Amino acid sequence: MRINKYLAECGLSSRRKCEAYVTEGRVKIGGKLVTSLSTEVHDGDFVTVDGERVKPIKKHVYIMLNKPKGYVCTASDDLGRKTVMDLIKDRPERLFPIGRLDYDTEGLLILTTDGDLSNRLTHPRNEIPKTYSVRIEGGVSEEDLDTLRGGIVLDGVKTKKCRIKVTEATSEATKLEVTITEGRNRQVRRMFEHINKHVAFLKRVAIGELKLHGLNRGEYRELNESEVNYLKNV
DSSP, rough: BHHHHHHHHHHHSSSSHHHHHHHHEEEEEEEEEOTTTOOOOOOOOEEEEEEEEEOOOOSSSEEEEEEEEOOOSSOOTTTOOHHHHGGGGHHHHHEEESOOOOTTTTEEEEEEEEHHHHHHHHOOGGOOOOEEEEEEEOOOOOHHHHHHHHHHHTTTTTTTOEEEEEEOOOOOOOEEEESOOOOOTHHHHHHHTTTTTEEEEEEEEEEETOOOOSTTTOOEEOOOOOHHHHHHHH
């Protein structure tokens, strides 16, 4: 088994993040440093990351969290901010978030020990739809929304087409439902900045057909078998 897949099955993170563990010189097999991603792991090999032995997990854990704003999606933060891991301190497993929601964004976040699922849900080629509830200040024209729907250039690369519909509109604010198939940094906020609109509220409400429901801010629950199977095949 390739070293990155082995580390992912140990519940460290996605395969791509596990590749970084290797290239950064943090992995050893039998006490010998491993830096090549083509390295194979065999039955009985003693594998360590940062000096701590790791083994594949026999049964993975999958959790849905309703992330509040004011938390970052990392295990620790250099600025001392609260992290989503603070919300699951009672869990004994070594969980990590699939993808990220930025500090001021709330809503559906999946945490797991399954690196393969993380890779599936975050890899750009799979184009997993993610739906957000958005509130912007003031009104917005259909012409501007059509501009966003067709794709705009962010960091020199055009965004993929997306779905946007207005769900409520007043003179003070407009509520929308936005579905994108990418996970670029602060993408939804930056899309609206492109048409000079400020996002006052942003919440992820669905990943594919998996919807956030029954959880107050900061609460979590384990996914049931059908939900896990759905994510593995979406």
